[in-house]
Amino acid sequence: MSHTRRISVHVPLPLLAEHGEEFASRLPGQVVLICQSGNRARQANERLEAVGADPDSVTVLDGGIAAFESAGGEVIRGKGVWAMDRQVRMAAGSLVLAGVTASKVFSPKFAYLAGAIGAGLTYSAASNSCAMAAGLAKMPWNRSADEPGLGAVLDSLPARP
Structure with missing residues (x-):
């Protein structure tokens, strides 16, 4: 067999x-x-x-x-980072919460932060793109130190039959 x-x-x-x-x-x-x-x-x-x-x-x-x-x-x-959609929800939610809280405690102008995040999420859904996800993807925790290079990947492929 x-x-x-x-x-x-x-x-x-x-x-x-x-x-x-x-x-x-x-x-x-x-x-x-x-x-x-x-x-x-x-x-x-x-x-x-x-x-x-x-x-x-x-x-x-x-x-x-x-x-x-x-x-x-x-x-x-294996042990990994949060999925990108979860990271976006956490970042967006935290920024909205911070904007609303700061607008009550410091200045009403901080409400614009919450509005900007809402506008960005709306655009993200309409365009099927996400600037926040693109930015988060560049963060160190989303960049694998052991991400393979060209030579390592090509060397790991078996010889053609």
Whole structure:
């Protein structure tokens, strides 16, 4: 009985975007792209197809890890940071609370802080983008010290069959 060797390789989306051709040329047969919600995996798939990867060899896990887990799949998580949406809710809520409190204690002008956060959240929902999430993503706790570089990722890929 033969067993297929399966590996998991973490490839940051910006690294794939910059070096898509190299990854496409090194894909080891059948590949499943996975991220938390499926959005970044779809972006990775689009990038790989744009640089010539065989569309039949690349699959996106629909709904990502969240859907897999909801369907009863086992996900083993290491110690991690809060999900980005939770970080945004905490930051936005804290700024609104601080603005309202400061408007009562110090100056009514602090209410503008709460209004600005509300306007930003409204724009975020309408545009499906989030400046606060983009800013929080650059914070040190969201930057993995051991995020792999190009050489480490390419070296971790098996030789093509």
